Amino acid sequence: MALLSESAKAVAAANGPAAPTAWQAWRYRLKVALREPTTLIGVLTALLFTYLIVVPIISIVLDAARVQFGHERRLSKDVGEFTLYYLDRVLFSPVSADLFWRPLLNTLSVAMGAILLSLVIGTVLAWLISRTDMFGRRWFATALIVPYMLPAWTFALAWTTLFKNRTVGGQPGWLEAVGLTPPDWLAYGRFPITIILALHYTPFVILLFGSALRRFDSQLEDSARILGARHHQVALQIILPLMRPALLSSMVLIFAKCLGEFGVPYVLGLPVKFEVLSTSLFRSIASRQMGVAGVIAGSIMLIGIITLLIDARLVREARRFVTIGSKGSMDRQSRLGRMRLPAAGFAATVFLMSVGLPLLTLFLSTIMKLPARFTLDNFTLDYWIGRDLDTVALKTGILLSPDLWAAAKNTLTIVGLASVTSGILGLLVGYVVIRTPVRLLSVYLRQVTFLPYLVPGIAFAAAYLSLFAVPRGPMPALYGTVVILVLALIADQMPYASRAGISAMTQLGKDPEEAAQIAGAGWLRRMTSIVIPIQKGSLVTGVLLPFISGIKGLSLFVILAVPSTDVLTTYSLRLVDYHYTQAANAVVLIIAAIAYLGTLIAQKLTRTNLAEGLGS
Amino acid sequence: MPTINLRGAQKNYGVNSANAVSDLDLEIRDGEFMCLLGPSGCGKTTTLRMIAGLENLSGGEIRVGDRVVDCVSGGVFVPPEKREMGLVFQSYALWPHLTIERNTDFGLRLRKLPKAEREERVERVMQALDIAKYRDRYPSQLSGGQQQRVALARMLAINPGVLLLDEPLSNLDARLRLEMRAELKRLHKEFKTTIVFVTHDQWEAMTLATTIAVMNEGTLQQIGTPNDIYDRPANRFVAEFVGSPPINILDFGDPGTSDVTDKAEAYLAAHLPGLRSIGSVGIRPEAIGYAARTEDVPEGSFSGETTVTGVLPTGGNWILELRTDNHTLFLTTHVPPRVEQGARVLFFAPPEALHVFDADGRRIAEADDRLRSTATYN
Numbered sequence: 001m002a003l004l005s006e007s008a009k010a011v012a013a014a015n016g017p018a019a020p021t022a023w024q025a026w027r028y029r030l031k032v033a034l035r036e037p038t039t040l041i042g043v044l045t046a047l048l049f050t051y052l053i054v055v056p057i058i059s060i061v062l063d064a065a066r067v068q069f070g071h072e073r074r075l076s077k078d079v080g081e082f083t084l085y086y087l088d089r090v091l092f093s094p095v096s097a098d099l100f101w102r103p104l105l106n107t108l109s110v111a112m113g114a115i116l117l118s119l120v121i122g123t124v125l126a127w128l129i130s131r132t133d134m135f136g137r138r139w140f141a142t143a144l145i146v147p148y149m150l151p152a153w154t155f156a157l158a159w160t161t162l163f164k165n166r167t168v169g170g171q172p173g174w175l176e177a178v179g180l181t182p183p184d185w186l187a188y189g190r191f192p193i194t195i196i197l198a199l200h201y202t203p204f205v206i207l208l209f210g211s212a213l214r215r216f217d218s219q220l221e222d223s224a225r226i227l228g229a230r231h232h233q234v235a236l237q238i239i240l241p242l243m244r245p246a247l248l249s250s251m252v253l254i255f256a257k258c259l260g261e262f263g264v265p266y267v268l269g270l271p272v273k274f275e276v277l278s279t280s281l282f283r284s285i286a287s288r289q290m291g292v293a294g295v296i297a298g299s300i301m302l303i304g305i306i307t308l309l310i311d312a313r314l315v316r317e318a319r320r321f322v323t324i325g326s327k328g329s330m331d332r333q334s335r336l337g338r339m340r341l342p343a344a345g346f347a348a349t350v351f352l353m354s355v356g357l358p359l360l361t362l363f364l365s366t367i368m369k370l371p372a373r374f375t376l377d378n379f380t381l382d383y384w385i386g387r388d389l390d391t392v393a394l395k396t397g398i399l400l401s402p403d404l405w406a407a408a409k410n411t412l413t414i415v416g417l418a419s420v421t422s423g424i425l426g427l428l429v430g431y432v433v434i435r436t437p438v439r440l441l442s443v444y445l446r447q448v449t450f451l452p453y454l455v456p457g458i459a460f461a462a463a464y465l466s467l468f469a470v471p472r473g474p475m476p477a478l479y480g481t482v483v484i485l486v487l488a489l490i491a492d493q494m495p496y497a498s499r500a501g502i503s504a505m506t507q508l509g510k511d512p513e514e515a516a517q518i519a520g521a522g523w524l525r526r527m528t529s530i531v532i533p534i535q536k537g538s539l540v541t542g543v544l545l546p547f548i549s550g551i552k553g554l555s556l557f558v559i560l561a562v563p564s565t566d567v568l569t570t571y572s573l574r575l576v577d578y579h580y581t582q583a584a585n586a587v588v589l590i591i592a593a594i595a596y597l598g599t600l601i602a603q604k605l606t607r608t609n610l611a612e613g614l615g616s
Numbered sequence: 617m618p619t620i621n622l623r624g625a626q627k628n629y630g631v632n633s634a635n636a637v638s639d640l641d642l643e644i645r646d647g648e649f650m651c652l653l654g655p656s657g658c659g660k661t662t663t664l665r666m667i668a669g670l671e672n673l674s675g676g677e678i679r680v681g682d683r684v685v686d687c688v689s690g691g692v693f694v695p696p697e698k699r700e701m702g703l704v705f706q707s708y709a710l711w712p713h714l715t716i717e718r719n720t721d722f723g724l725r726l727r728k729l730p731k732a733e734r735e736e737r738v739e740r741v742m743q744a745l746d747i748a749k750y751r752d753r754y755p756s757q758l759s760g761g762q763q764q765r766v767a768l769a770r771m772l773a774i775n776p777g778v779l780l781l782d783e784p785l786s787n788l789d790a791r792l793r794l795e796m797r798a799e800l801k802r803l804h805k806e807f808k809t810t811i812v813f814v815t816h817d818q819w820e821a822m823t824l825a826t827t828i829a830v831m832n833e834g835t836l837q838q839i840g841t842p843n844d845i846y847d848r849p850a851n852r853f854v855a856e857f858v859g860s861p862p863i864n865i866l867d868f869g870d871p872g873t874s875d876v877t878d879k880a881e882a883y884l885a886a887h888l889p890g891l892r893s894i895g896s897v898g899i900r901p902e903a904i905g906y907a908a909r910t911e912d913v914p915e916g917s918f919s920g921e922t923t924v925t926g927v928l929p930t931g932g933n934w935i936l937e938l939r940t941d942n943h944t945l946f947l948t949t950h951v952p953p954r955v956e957q958g959a960r961v962l963f964f965a966p967p968e969a970l971h972v973f974d975a976d977g978r979r980i981a982e983a984d985d986r987l988r989s990t991a992t993y994n
Contacts, residue, residue: 019624020675020689028688032672035695437672439630511709514670515767517696518703519723519774529722533713 033437036523042432042441045425049448052491056463057301057455063466064294071291086291090299100296103280110194110265110276111258115251117198121350122205123247128343130210133333135344141210144347147354148203149599150592151552151569153263155196157588158358160267161365161581163187168271170579174361174372189274196264199354201254208253212246245314252311256304260456262555263569267576278458278555285462285559294466297459305454359592366398366586383582391580398586407571407587414482414567415550418489422497423543425490427535430501435510449498452491457555464488465559480562488556493546500545504538544602552595618681620644620667620778620810626675627662627834636662637834639676644778649804649811651825653818655857659834660814664780667812668703669696702771702809703780706787708763710755716766717742717751723774741769744806745799761792772803778810785820797823818858822846830854848984852977855898861935861946863898863971876920876940883918887967887990888983895975903969904947906936906961916990919964924955938963 020028033039064086067077075085090100128134129141147155163182164173175182185191216239224234262278269279277300284293336343365371366383382389386397398404429449433442452460464487468478478484508531516530532539554569561570568591575584622642628635637659644650644667652660665671667678669686677687685694710719720742724734742748745765755763764784771779781800785793801824804811815821821828822842830837830845830853838850849855855863866877880897888894899918906922913919922945926937934953938945938961945963955961967990972983 024689024691025674027691028672028693031691032693035693509707509709511705511707512711514696515703515705515709515711515770516722517670518668518701519770520697520700520726521722522697525726530711534711 029437038432038435038523039438039441041428042436042438042445045429045432046441046445046448048425049445049491049494052487053448053451053494056460056467056491057451059467060294060459060463061298061301062294063290064298066291068289068291070288083291086295090292090295098275099280099284099292100277100299103275103277104299106190106269106274107259107276107278110190110197111255113190113194114197114201114258115254117194118202118205118254119247119251121198122202122250123209125202125347125350126206126210126213128347129206130213131334132336132343133340134336134347135340136347140344140347140351143351143355144206145203146351146596147200149548149596150355150359151263151554151588151595152196152200152261153267153554154362154588154592155200155354155358156192156264156267157576157585158361159192159196160187161361161371161585163192171371171581177370177372184272188268188272192268193265193274193276196268197254197258197261199350200264201257202350202354204254204257205247205250208246208250209243212243216242245317248314249311252307252314256307256311256456259300259304259307260458260555262458262558263573266558266573278456281458281462282558285465290466293462297462300459301455304456304459308454359589362585362589366582366589368582383586394575394580394583398583401583403566403571404568404587404590407566407568408590410482410565411551411567411569414485414565415489415547418486419493419543419546419550421486422490422493422546423500423539426494426497426499426501426542427504427539428501429494429498430503430505431531433498433502434505446498446502449494451495452493453495457492457553458559460492461488461556461559464491479560480565482565485557485560485565485567488560489546489550489553492553492556493550496545496549497542500538500542504535504542508534541602544598548595548598548602551598552591618777619646620812621679622663622667622676623679624676625663625666625673625678627659627666627671628674635659635674635834637666640834640836642829642836642839644810644812646810647808649801649824649826650813651821651828652812652814652831653821653828653858654816654831654837656816657833658831660816660831661782662834663831664703664782664812664814667778668701668780669694669699670703700774700776701778701780702774702776704764704767704771704782704784706783708755708767708784708787710763710766710770712755715752715754716747716758719755719766720769720773722770727774737773737775741772744772744803745769760787760789761796764788764796768803772807772809775807776809778812779807781811781813783814783816785815786817793820800824818860822858830857832857848979849898849971850979852896852898852973855971855973855979859900861901861948863900864904864945865896865898866943867896868894869896874941874943876922876943876945879920880918884970884972884983888972888986891972891980891983891986893974894972894980894983895977896973898971898973899945899965899969900971901935901946901948904945904963904965905949906938906947906955906963908955908959908961910962913962913964914966917964917966918970919962922961922963924957924959924961927953927955927957 065082065084067075067079067081067083067085069079071085072079075083077083090096125140125144129137129144134140160173162174163186164170165176165182165184165187166172167184167187173182173187220238220242221234224238229237260278261276262282265274265276265279266282269275275283277296281293281296281300284290284296367379367381369378369380369382380386382397384397384399387395387400389395389397394401394403429445433446436442455463464484465479468475468484468487471477478487512534513526513530516526521529552569554573557567557570558573561567563574566574568587572584572587572591575587620643622640625637625640625642626635627637640659640663642663652663654660662671666673666686672693673686673688675688677690677692678685680699684690684692685699686692711722714722717738720738721734724737729737739748742751745768747762747765747769750758750762750766755766758766764787767784785796788796797820800811813821813824825842827839828842828845829839832853838845838854840848845854845858849858852865856865866874866880868877868881881894884891884894884897907913920940922938922940924936925939925944926935928935928937933948933950936947936949936953936955938947947963967987970983970987972980972987974980
């Protein structure tokens with residue numbers, strides 16, 4: 001055939017047009033690329049995200065190696081000059097143990113503990129839900145995901161409500177109130193943080209492991225059994241190796257999430273000076289140590305990036321296995337027999353521990369004057385709707401406090417604006433990534449919008465602070481404004497928004513749009529009458545998902561918000577700091593309710609299981 | 617519609633990848649029903665999309681009549697929405713959010729035709745394709761065959777000069793496919809459009825096309841009428857790709873390895889003296905006959921001894937598998953075979969049924985004439 005094409009070439013050379021020169025080919029490609037606004041939009045969004053994502057990250061990393069304001073004397077250098085002082089201070093100086101090494105060890109130990117615990121609980125639950133005839137498994141399949149829909153530090157507040165001891169002032173915990181003083185290790189620090197993070201991230205394992213189990217081709221099991229393998233042999237030699245990618249992947253994801261987790265260690269770690277990387281970073285920022293903050297934030301990012309690179313590798317490895325299972329994968333159930341009831345009991349216990357008990361505790365705490373006294377005269381609605389209360393500040397019930405409504409309004413405008421913007425930008429990015437003839441642009445946009453995923457929120461917020469705290473070029477100083485929060489939120493949500501957009505555009509495929517093109521429709525017409533109407537649903541998802549995660553998000557706000565731009569999360573944290581326990585808990589319940597209802601509405605609207613989207 | 621001309625058309629995706637289409641010269645005349653035929657990945661769909669303008673060129677040019685619509689060196693690119701062609705996608709690509717009527721109407725609305733004329737034209741194509749009764753339904757409520765009709769109607773409504781079809785029948789079941797083939801032939805007559813049809817199904821190509829262009833690995837292998845393609849394949853690829861069961865090829869690569877190739881070589885040497893560099897010879901299964909006795913073998917034919925190793929009925933026809941030392945031949949017959957598996961028989965083929973290819977796989981046209989004259993002598 002090679003010779004044949006040679007001869008065909010000879011014919012073409014004889015009477016066809018001359019081969020184009022490099023310049024001609026380039027001019028032609030440019031003409032094709034610029035014919036439609038796709039590429040222009042792509043270039044503009046790429047510039048926007050470079051500014052919103054790449055530049056802040058570079059800025060904070062540079063901060064780590066530049067003399068900061070106030071340190072000129074000590075370092076006898078001018079502000080902005082190169083220095084290794086901060087690197088040395090964080091990693092090698094006498095205070096490095098407090099600043100970095102102990103928090104790092106604490107982060108690692110908490111993360112490992114949380115991973116181990118959630119794997120043990122999660123795999124069992126995933127198996128019970130997806131492969132057995134446990135009672136109420138359908139209900140549990142949704143119910144056990146709920147912890148992930150609630151903000152993690154909801155549980156931290158519930159925990160303090162129960163276990164707080166006299167180490168910290170304010171209202172005593174319930175156990176303390178009935179005369180049992182919980183030891184510090186139970187009340188604060190490593191133990192409760194680990195437990196809470198484990199319960200919060202167990203849904204990850206249930207989702208990832210469960211979906212791998214459901215997709216598992218039971219013919220693979222059957223083949224092994226027909227060849228004479230026993231139950232445990234099948235489990236160890238066939239199922240476990242094939243499940244390994246899913247397990248490793250959920251481990252890595254939980255680790256990455258724990259790395260950036262701020263609220264839980266802040267609430268539970270502070271009283272006993274138990275620091276993790278995120279709280280250490282927060283402390284550096286709070287004390288205006290931007291150089292040190294830069295080093296810590298850079299380290300968190302580095303660990304995050306390494307972790308997610310490992311995950312990307314695992315996913316690729318997992319793909320090798322996916323091709324095997326396709327046809328015979330069916331939802332086969334093991335019969336639990338006598339174990340049916342105990343299994344359901346186990347699932348119910350986990351649900352009670354991770355959802356029922358914390359929420360009930362929080363709720364009860366908001367309607368009781370004194371903790372843990374269950375007499376009728378102790379119950380009151382004052383903390384919700386009372387007036388003229390006997391307190392220093394906050395003299396009304398929380399629902400009557402103008403601060404709450406201001407925070408709620410802030411939350412809705414900031415998070416709403418950010419999520420609508422990121423939803424639209426996500427769809428645009430998806431469109432450009434799939435459609436642009438310029439490959440480089442497509443790859444760059446895909447990568448840059450994914451970048452914030454690698455950077456824990458707290459480090460990202462620090463990066464924003466470093467860039468936008470002072471006026472730069474035409475940009476005025478944004479710290480303390482709503483703008484910085486909206487911008488940071490948009491950037492932070494882009495991984496989810498752009499992924500939603502890209503997957504929606506991939507699923508749509510080229511055909512419907514090309515058919516319109518053939519029928520004579522130009523670009524604008526195709527967008528308005530074909531692409532956007534078809535993508536209505538995913539646009540709604542692309543707005544709602546960031547909205548939900550923005551409502552319950554804490555780490556971005558805690559660094560970037562000031563009292564005038566308080567949102568619900570920072571407002572409740574402030575109440576915690578002032579020991580208005582009932583009010584703080586009430587606000588957290590409101591947030592949890594919004595997040596949960598939002599998820600439900602989104603699920604109804606799109607008829608998909610959003611919980612799975614949250615996990616990715 | 618004037619003639620469509622591809623000259624030196626070339627497409628590669630990325631600098632280092634192989635050409636999807638290389639140096640393709642193709643002429644599609646007005647009113648033609650042309651099939652682009654080839655295995656998957658041969659570049660036929662890319663060619664179709666280049667004609668439509670959905671794929672830009674990497675080299676060469678495309679003209680419609682005198683107008684250049686796409687030319688790399690000239691820097692010309694007319695976008696698909698301005699080429700006034702129709703294209704039916706393999707996936708149908710109906711717009712899921714529009715009713716059948718609105719789907720059909722879409723192109724007409726874009727052309728800002730008066731309402732009365734739009735309604736009349738939509739009505740006409742919906743009647744012609746028998747989908748008028750589904751006008752208010754959405755695509756997801758229709759079966760595959762019905763969706764296929766809507767996809768066709770949508771394109772016919774704008775009355776395109778040329779209708780491009782990308783494997784439009786591949787998602788239909790066998791019976792529906794047969795019906796749609798007849799339908800397409802009827803539409804080709806009724807609407808008098810030029811049709812370019814991409815398929816990997818040789819029967820589809822044979823039954824529909826007025827001209828077939830066979831492609832492989834991005835290059836044009838042969839262009840001609842269906843009979844040309846079948847009876848006078850230009851090279852071994854075409855010979856082997858068209859025909860089922862496939863043509864029997866005797867490769868003269870290694871002399872002495874096979875009894876039957878040696879025989880064929882000797883036979884050709886005797887009948888085509890002076891013709892050198894024969895690489896292989898092909899015989900279509902239906903051109904082979906068999907006989908129990910030497911007397912029944914027609915004189916002058918190429919023949920040899922063989923064992924029947926398989927009798928495979930295909931419903932009305934039979935395929936016989938014949939084994940000679942280390943070579944397997946297939947023959948087809950519509951007469952019920954009177955032999956059992958394991959029987960020793962003689963196979964034979966008339967000289968004009970031998971397709972002779974050179975060492976590079978190209979057909980030796982000279983051999984055809986000489987073999988045919990041999991046949992008339994006897």
